[in-house]
Amino acid sequence: MNKISKLIISTMIIIFYLTNSYANEDTKLKIGLLIPISGENYELGQSITKAVRMAMKDINTDKLEIIIKDTKSDPATTLKSANELKLEGINLTIGPVFFESLKYLDEIEDMIFLSFTNQTIDLPKNVISSGVNSTSQLNTIKKFLEDNEIDNTIFLIPKLNYEEELKKSIKKSRIKISKTHFYEKEPTKLTNQIEKITNYKIRKQNLEDELYRLENSNEFNKEKKIEQLKMKYTLGDVRFNSIIIADFEESLKSVTTSLLYSDVSPKDKYFITLNQWFDKSLINEKDIQPIYYPSINKDNFEKYKLRYQLDFEEEPNHLSLLSYDLVGLVYYLSFKNNFDLSDINKIFKRKNSFKGKIGIFDIKNNEINHRLNFYKIENKELIKIF
Known part of the structure; x- marks a missing residue:
């Protein structure tokens, strides 16, 4: 082969590699x-x-492009849109938002969906829950209980559609629960159940019996003792030191009110609940304070809300913060894999962590959990504990 032929071949090879290099940069x-x-x-x-x-x-970055498709919050429409995304060569999707929209997604192979749902039971195998799930919340509560050496914790769970989810999370988090109670939401039934859980009638009878005994005794200074007892509602302690209430908004307030009626005070026992998304109405409920709960990083949330309001002149939905973080998470994982997501199933099986505005995302075995903060509301003030 002469020198000219070799030069031509070498030049063609260089052009080939340069062309591919520029193509990859533009892809x-x-x-x-x-x-x-x-x-x-x-x-x-x-x-x-x-x-x-x-x-x-x-x-x-110019290396990432987001393709939006409508779900109409409808499972059939979601499936149609997901198939359209797959035809465009997409194998990783943020969404859908609602659990109900996931119904038919197991029909699509070689595609991963990062759903906004916080439910982890009965998910299609190609769906990863990215919401603030109950396991993440119980892991955070567990840390608080262990840090403060609090034992004898009971768990109150309403008879709704997330009973099984919470049972799974209790087991997975390995949080120590002395007893779990499932309660009715109807006010009269709820009050009766709380009375039984707290042994209210027995404790009330104990007080009446002790008053009767003192009144008919010759004890020294019995008048003062009787006066002190009459200031009480019950006599005797309950069999727990902390109580986790898996409820929200007005229903949560109904449970705490029933506990107060049964003479169980947050001043004596720890009242703990699940993520309340910084519900401002709880600030004014001084009678049920202190009350504790896990949640996302509030400082980051407030900064995000302020910026969103400045940009769009409206209040953001809290799920929009999750979507902001999921874009960052996807970019982070893509960058770590040189923007090659061809083996998408392995990417979410490997152990990874990503720091978002919500907190830290822990990824492993096709699951996402969150490292959350822990807060208490006391004297009408929200206080970060860790």
Whole structure:
């Protein structure tokens, strides 16, 4: 082979590699976004879209492209949109938002969906729950109990559709629970159940018996003792030191009110609940304080809300913060894998951690858990414990 032929071949090889190099630089990794942009939940979809735009602006990369498809919060529409994303070569999608929308997604192979749901039971095998699930919350409560050497904890769970989810999380978190009670939401039934759980009638009878005994005794200074007893509602302690209440908003207040009626005070026993998303109405409920709960990083949440309001002149939905973090998570994992998501199933099986605004995302075995903060409300003030 003469020198000219060799030069031509060498030049062709260089051009080939340079062309491929530029092509790879220009190639964008496409990620799906399945959200309701029409239908009854379209406003939530708009909030998520805006948060995703914020995230993409902050990441500032030309290697990532988000392709949005409508779910209409409907399982059939979700499946149709997911198939459209797959036809575009997409194998990783943020969304859907609601658990009900996941119904048919197991029909799609070689594709992973990072759903906003916090439910972990009965998920299709290609769906990863990215919401703040109950296991993450119980892990945080467990840390608080252990740090403060609090034992004899009981768990109150309403008879609703997340009983099994909480049972699974109790087992998975290995939190020490002395007894679990399932209660009715109807006020009269609830009050009767709380009375039984707290042995209210026995403790009330104990007080009446002791008053009767003193009144008919010759004990020294019995008048003062009787006066002190008459200031009480019951006599005798309950068989727990802390109580976890898996409820929210007005239903949570109904349970705590029933506990107060049964003479169980948060001043004497720890009242703990699940993530309340910084429900401001709890600040004014001084009678049920202190009350404790796990949640996301509040400082980051407030900064995010302020920026969102400045950019869009409206309040963000708290799920939009999750979407902001999920874009960051996807970019982080893509970067770690040189923007090659061809083996998508292995990526979420490997152990990884990502620090988002919500907190730290722990990824392993196709699961996402969150390292949360822990707060208490006392004297009408929200206080971060850790």
